[in-house]
Amino acid sequence: MSAAEASFVAELERARASSAHEPGYLASLRSWGRETFARVRLPTLKQEDWRYTNLAPLAERSFADARPDPGEVKGLPPAPRLVFLNGRLLPSACDLEGLHPRLRLSSLAETLRERPALLEPYLGARPARGDHAFLALNAALFEDGALLEIPDGVWVERPLHLLFVSNSGKPAASHPKNLVLAGRGARATVVEHYRGSGPYFVNAVTEVVLAEGAVIEHDRLQEDGPEAVHLGQLAVRQAAQSRFTGESFALGGQLARVELVAELRGEEASCNLFGLYVASANQLLDHLVEVDHASPHCTSREVYKGILDGTSRGVFAGRIRVREGAQRTDADQVNSNLLLSEEATIDTKPQLEILADDVKCSHGGSVGQIRDDQLFYLRTRGVPLGLARAMLTWAFASEMVDKLGPEGLRAHVGRAVQGRLPGGELLREVA
Amino acid sequence: MLRIEGLKAAVAGKPILHGLDLEVRPGELHALMGPNGSGKSTLAGVLAGNEIYEVTAGRVTFDGEDLLGLSPEKRAARGVFLAFQYPVEIPGVSNMYFLRTALNALRKARGEDPLDAMDFLAVARERMQIVKMDPAFANRGVNEGFSGGEKKRNEIVQMAVLEPRLAILDEIDSGLDIDALRVVAEGVNSLRSKERAMIVVTHYQRLLDYIRPDRVHVMAAGRIVTSGGPELALALEEKGYGWIEKEPPQALAAAGEAQR
Numbered sequence: 001m002s003a004a005e006a007s008f009v010a011e012l013e014r015a016r017a018s019s020a021h022e023p024g025y026l027a028s029l030r031s032w033g034r035e036t037f038a039r040v041r042l043p044t045l046k047q048e049d050w051r052y053t054n055l056a057p058l059a060e061r062s063f064a065d066a067r068p069d070p071g072e073v074k075g076l077p078p079a080p081r082l083v084f085l086n087g088r089l090l091p092s093a094c095d096l097e098g099l100h101p102r103l104r105l106s107s108l109a110e111t112l113r114e115r116p117a118l119l120e121p122y123l124g125a126r127p128a129r130g131d132h133a134f135l136a137l138n139a140a141l142f143e144d145g146a147l148l149e150i151p152d153g154v155w156v157e158r159p160l161h162l163l164f165v166s167n168s169g170k171p172a173a174s175h176p177k178n179l180v181l182a183g184r185g186a187r188a189t190v191v192e193h194y195r196g197s198g199p200y201f202v203n204a205v206t207e208v209v210l211a212e213g214a215v216i217e218h219d220r221l222q223e224d225g226p227e228a229v230h231l232g233q234l235a236v237r238q239a240a241q242s243r244f245t246g247e248s249f250a251l252g253g254q255l256a257r258v259e260l261v262a263e264l265r266g267e268e269a270s271c272n273l274f275g276l277y278v279a280s281a282n283q284l285l286d287h288l289v290e291v292d293h294a295s296p297h298c299t300s301r302e303v304y305k306g307i308l309d310g311t312s313r314g315v316f317a318g319r320i321r322v323r324e325g326a327q328r329t330d331a332d333q334v335n336s337n338l339l340l341s342e343e344a345t346i347d348t349k350p351q352l353e354i355l356a357d358d359v360k361c362s363h364g365g366s367v368g369q370i371r372d373d374q375l376f377y378l379r380t381r382g383v384p385l386g387l388a389r390a391m392l393t394w395a396f397a398s399e400m401v402d403k404l405g406p407e408g409l410r411a412h413v414g415r416a417v418q419g420r421l422p423g424g425e426l427l428r429e430v431a
Numbered sequence: 432m433l434r435i436e437g438l439k440a441a442v443a444g445k446p447i448l449h450g451l452d453l454e455v456r457p458g459e460l461h462a463l464m465g466p467n468g469s470g471k472s473t474l475a476g477v478l479a480g481n482e483i484y485e486v487t488a489g490r491v492t493f494d495g496e497d498l499l500g501l502s503p504e505k506r507a508a509r510g511v512f513l514a515f516q517y518p519v520e521i522p523g524v525s526n527m528y529f530l531r532t533a534l535n536a537l538r539k540a541r542g543e544d545p546l547d548a549m550d551f552l553a554v555a556r557e558r559m560q561i562v563k564m565d566p567a568f569a570n571r572g573v574n575e576g577f578s579g580g581e582k583k584r585n586e587i588v589q590m591a592v593l594e595p596r597l598a599i600l601d602e603i604d605s606g607l608d609i610d611a612l613r614v615v616a617e618g619v620n621s622l623r624s625k626e627r628a629m630i631v632v633t634h635y636q637r638l639l640d641y642i643r644p645d646r647v648h649v650m651a652a653g654r655i656v657t658s659g660g661p662e663l664a665l666a667l668e669e670k671g672y673g674w675i676e677k678e679p680p681q682a683l684a685a686a687g688e689a690q691r
Contacts, residue, residue: 371519372483376479376481377515377573378533379507380480380515381512381530381589381593382507382508383532384504387532391529391532395521395523395524430532430535
């Protein structure tokens with residue numbers, strides 16, 4: 001058993017005792033989580049979904065309970081926002097100013113105490129993905145997270161920020177769990193933002209449920225510290241005519257993986273997924289994206305881009321599943337990568353599993369370097385080599401940043417991405 | 432201003448230029464003609480600093496300074512500009528952002544203050560009119576989805592904004608219909624000055640109906656085989672390039688003289 005597994009098993013035992021006063025459905029979910037993790041343990045390279053992602057940086061750490069440092073959290077996003085520190089709500093940093101009056105944005109832990117019946121449909125069921133170590137750990141160990149309820153027909157202009165900060169000096173783990181429930185025809189933008197410092201492990205699970213005709217933009221920004229290990233699950237369930245736009249920016253962490261599963265369960269639902277991962281040094285950034293076309297007449301688009309420098313590694317697995325009867329499915333997936341060094345690598349793997357006959361499915365992608373002819377063109381106009389490289393790298397990345405809806409977030413992400421590109425400081429000078 | 436002596440260059444180990452001499456003074460416009468494969472574009476690329484070409488012998492000075500030892504961006508800062516035969520498309524970099532970045536990089540290299548976005552825009556708008564460029568192109572990606580003619584106009588706009596001292600125009604006429612050719616040529620003419628020299632590389636005499644050169648040079652097999660006044664271009668038009676390989680270059684020059 002690895003050091004991490006041993007510490008998780010010990011933590012699971014401790015958690016068993018405190019689960020006694022929880023609602024029955026939750027106790028049952030916790031118990032499933034404990035049993036499942038004890039059985040499956042951490043994934044290894046032998047498992048197909050983990051072939052390219054070595055979890056050693058996680059496995060070799062022994063995690064203690066995360067005790068929040070009393071230090072304040074700076075650089076808060078605009079209200080309305082919820083802020084969590086090491087997996088627990090940090091009320092002093094939260095601000096619900098400007099929250100739409102019909103919207104409920106609250107702590108999941110608080111809701112479990114006050115309105116447990118509301119959460120039974122979501123927490124009462126076992127995760128459909130079965131033997132999943134990180135879903136199991138999260139189920140057994142989550143303490144808190146955000147609950148966002150958008151009633152039928154409510155349109156929300158202001159983006160809702162969920163910020164998760166980890167700042168432990170020693171290895172510590174947190175397992176946030178978030179739930180976004182969008183009613184019929186509801187519209188909102190949710191920003192899920194991770195950052196911190198120290199050798200922490202964050203294992204987040206977010207579920208987004210879209211009722212008929214709901215329109216949700218979900219922007220996921222991972223700016224964890226350089227020693228962090230980040231595992232993020234995003235499960236999206238879409239009813240008929242709903243529209244989900246998901247953006248995933250993976251910038252930080254030593255090892256970070258996002259698994260996104262979007263289920264198109266009603267006719268004419270559409271799902272647009274965009275992602276950008278920017279890795280340097282020895283980072284490993286991984287995306288596993290599965291779009292499950294379970295209904296006819298649904299559309300999905302995926303564009304994921306990667307920029308890899310140093311000895312970093314990128315992993316992208318894109319799976320499109322078209323179920324029997326999901327006729328007139330229209331699905332497209334593109335994964336493009338820019339390698340900035342000889343040592344950087346990308347493993348990219350599209351998978352199509354099509355069980356209907358009247359469908360339009362395509363996938364494409366590229367792995368390349370900065371083009372010499374573009375570089376030369378810029379230089380002949382007087383642009384110095386370093387700046388020319390930075391401009392071309394940013395040109396590749398900016399397409400993804402530009403797709404972000406909220407203007408303030410777009411500016412923030414733009415700066416964050418530029419800050420991680422070689423020569424990014426040169427771009428700021430000429431801006 | 433520009434002095435080329437005994438220049439030899441190769442691409443991928445294959446010699447293309449076999450000893451080329453040329454001198455260009457401020458205010459002069461030189462036309463460089465010759466059949467495909469004669470080395471015209473190679474010369475343009477070598478002067479701009481394209482690293483795919485390897486200079487194997489000879490020297491090139493610009494105002495007495497060794498040009499070949501300078502990076503492409505330093506050459507640009509000295510005032511050398513290449514209008515590309517095939518301008519590259521750069522999606523994601525807007526035309527105006529690119530051009531302002533370039534202009535400010537040149538200004539910085541010359542110790543001048545950068546232009547802010549508003550001042551720059553005023554300059555760029557004015558210069559775009561030189562070739563009647565649609566203002567809508569300003570915010571598109573550099574050359575992205577431009578037609579051949581639009582790309583060539585964009586090269587001239589860049590020249591107009593960057594104000595080089597030596598402009599090398601590589602087949603600025605290729606792929607243009609007669610109306611576009613006239614617009615581009617008028618743009619070039621409006622940018623001629625006593626201080627600015629130009630080398631116009633072309634396969635066809637047609638361009639020289641609109642842009643009158645001071646000197647015409649004919650290249651064949653990596654050398655300048657003959658030089659003369661504008662009338663030399665007319666002689667070439669009549670006799671074609673096949674002729675210069677068969678007859679001694681002097682005869683061609685004489686033919687040019689005779690036409691005058």
